[in-house]
Amino acid sequence: MxxxxxxxxxxxxxxxxxxxxxxxxxxxxxxxxxxxxxxxxxxxxxxxxxxxxxxxxxxxxxxxxxxxxxxxxxxxIKKTMSARIKRDIEKHKENNKRIVELAKRDVKKYKKDLYGNKENDNGKDSE
Structure with a gap:
């Protein structure tokens, strides 16, 4: 050979x-x-x-x-992500940002409902 x-x-x-x-x-x-x-x-x-x-x-x-x-x-041969995978990753990032924003809003609402305009149990004004 x-x-x-x-x-x-x-x-x-x-x-x-x-x-x-x-x-x-x-x-x-x-x-x-x-x-x-x-x-x-x-x-x-x-x-x-x-x-x-x-x-x-x-x-x-x-x-x-x-x-x-x-x-x-x-x-x-370089391994590259396809355009579709890159779009999906960006979409998930945006969805995650939205989930975090909604969670923060819900926490603020919960604190307001729980403490009203008084100080919370940490001695700080509620947000």
Whole structure:
């Protein structure tokens, strides 16, 4: 089996193996630096650098990236939130602000009902 260029240290010592007892994914190991990454073979596409369908998605214990076995380029895959998730987060923030405002209003009303315009039990004027 031919070796490939290791995406971590750029040496010609990157080999793959399949070991169902270890992982259902293809395992890539570097014989030089002991780097290990996993490949799901269904994630393959044309390389944007060389144009060949030799770019695979690899994942190690820190990152996920596209790696081309033909030209040895890599492109890290950044995890980003979708616009929908960002909108949902903002919506929840607004809802939480409203809940806090309503709770404060209810506490003021309760204190007014309980103490009237007199001082409360802490010796301070009620709000």
């Amino acid at each position: 031919a070796t490939q260029i290791c995406p971590k240290f750029k040496v010609d010592s990157f080999n793959w193996k399949v070991d169902e007892d270890e992982s259902p994914l293809t395992i890539w190991d570097c014989g030089n630096c002991n780097y290990r990454a996993f490949e799901n073979e269904t994630d393959e596409r044309n390389c944007s650098n060389c144009g060949k369908k030799t770019e695979s998605k690899l994942k190690d214990n820190k990152k996920e990236y596209w790696w081309c076995s033909n030209c040895s380029t890599t492109k890290e």
